[in-house]
Amino acid sequence: MSHDVTEFQREVLERSRSVPVLVDFWAAWCGPCRVLGPVLERLAAETEGRWVLAKVDTEAFPDVAQRYGVMSIPNVKLFVDGEVADEFVGALPEAQVRRWLDEAIPSPQAAAVAEAAAQLERGAFAEAAAALHAVLAAEPGNREARLLLGRALLHVDPAAVAEVVRDLANDHERADQAEAIEVLARVAAAADHPEALPETQARERFLAGARAVRAGDWAAALEAFIEVLRRERDYADGAARDAGRSIFVLLGIRHPVAERYHRAFSSALHV
Numbered sequence: 001m002s003h004d005v006t007e008f009q010r011e012v013l014e015r016s017r018s019v020p021v022l023v024d025f026w027a028a029w030c031g032p033c034r035v036l037g038p039v040l041e042r043l044a045a046e047t048e049g050r051w052v053l054a055k056v057d058t059e060a061f062p063d064v065a066q067r068y069g070v071m072s073i074p075n076v077k078l079f080v081d082g083e084v085a086d087e088f089v090g091a092l093p094e095a096q097v098r099r100w101l102d103e104a105i106p107s108p109q110a111a112a113v114a115e116a117a118a119q120l121e122r123g124a125f126a127e128a129a130a131a132l133h134a135v136l137a138a139e140p141g142n143r144e145a146r147l148l149l150g151r152a153l154l155h156v157d158p159a160a161v162a163e164v165v166r167d168l169a170n171d172h173e174r175a176d177q178a179e180a181i182e183v184l185a186r187v188a189a190a191a192d193h194p195e196a197l198p199e200t201q202a203r204e205r206f207l208a209g210a211r212a213v214r215a216g217d218w219a220a221a222l223e224a225f226i227e228v229l230r231r232e233r234d235y236a237d238g239a240a241r242d243a244g245r246s247i248f249v250l251l252g253i254r255h256p257v258a259e260r261y262h263r264a265f266s267s268a269l270h271v
Helices: 005-017 031-046 062-067 094-104 110-122 125-138 143-156 158-168 175-190 203-215 218-231 239-251 256-269
Strands: 021-026 052-057 075-080 083-089
Touching: 005 021, 005 052, 005 075, 021 031, 031 052, 031 094, 083 094, 110 125, 110 143, 125 143, 143 158, 143 175, 143 203, 158 175, 175 203, 175 239, 203 218, 203 239, 218 239, 218 256, 239 256
Parallel strands: 021 052
Antiparallel strands: 021 075, 075 083
């Protein structure tokens, strides 16, 4: 809905004292505005009350646009406590808008998510999972919490991982990690069903790697998978290869464990 000066005072400035208001300054003739508008509307529908969207047609209400220095459109301004707190100009891609929103409007659950991430690092997987379930109950659209919950469940309940991270497949920032978690969840689940694995000399080492994934012992997991690759590179349709690659994606190449084992893993792949 577009706003005149009186509406703007009420719907944006006054309202922003209780909830952040994102204002989309746009015009019907503006092509990039027609691209960005639906993105903002879709994100607003997902926001669970974290912020609200208002739209101002600069052709209909030039005084409002002039008052806030709108020189080029689309221009998106974030109002908090009656003042402009942040802004951007142009039709940014959806993934970039999401990142901007995450930085400009911190989640009310941010502290809980940070604590859960710390619990994961300490190996307190069940506690982290419980905390993240609570975060998502309060804020279902929190994608970082969803990714972290997938990581926690990898060690607690691997069978539940796929359902949790499925919605992240189209999240350009988190899709690779979500896929890695799914791969590792299948590997971790294999530890409970050894009879389903090919019965060769590589099976016991692969199971050792699967148990290490379940325990969050990444060094032991990589050692086991590297040995499987050296013995039988294509064991279980290349499951050791996929598991190792997924560990590197999950940890990041600069993680100390990743740095320690990356050369040996690459070498085993090409023996």
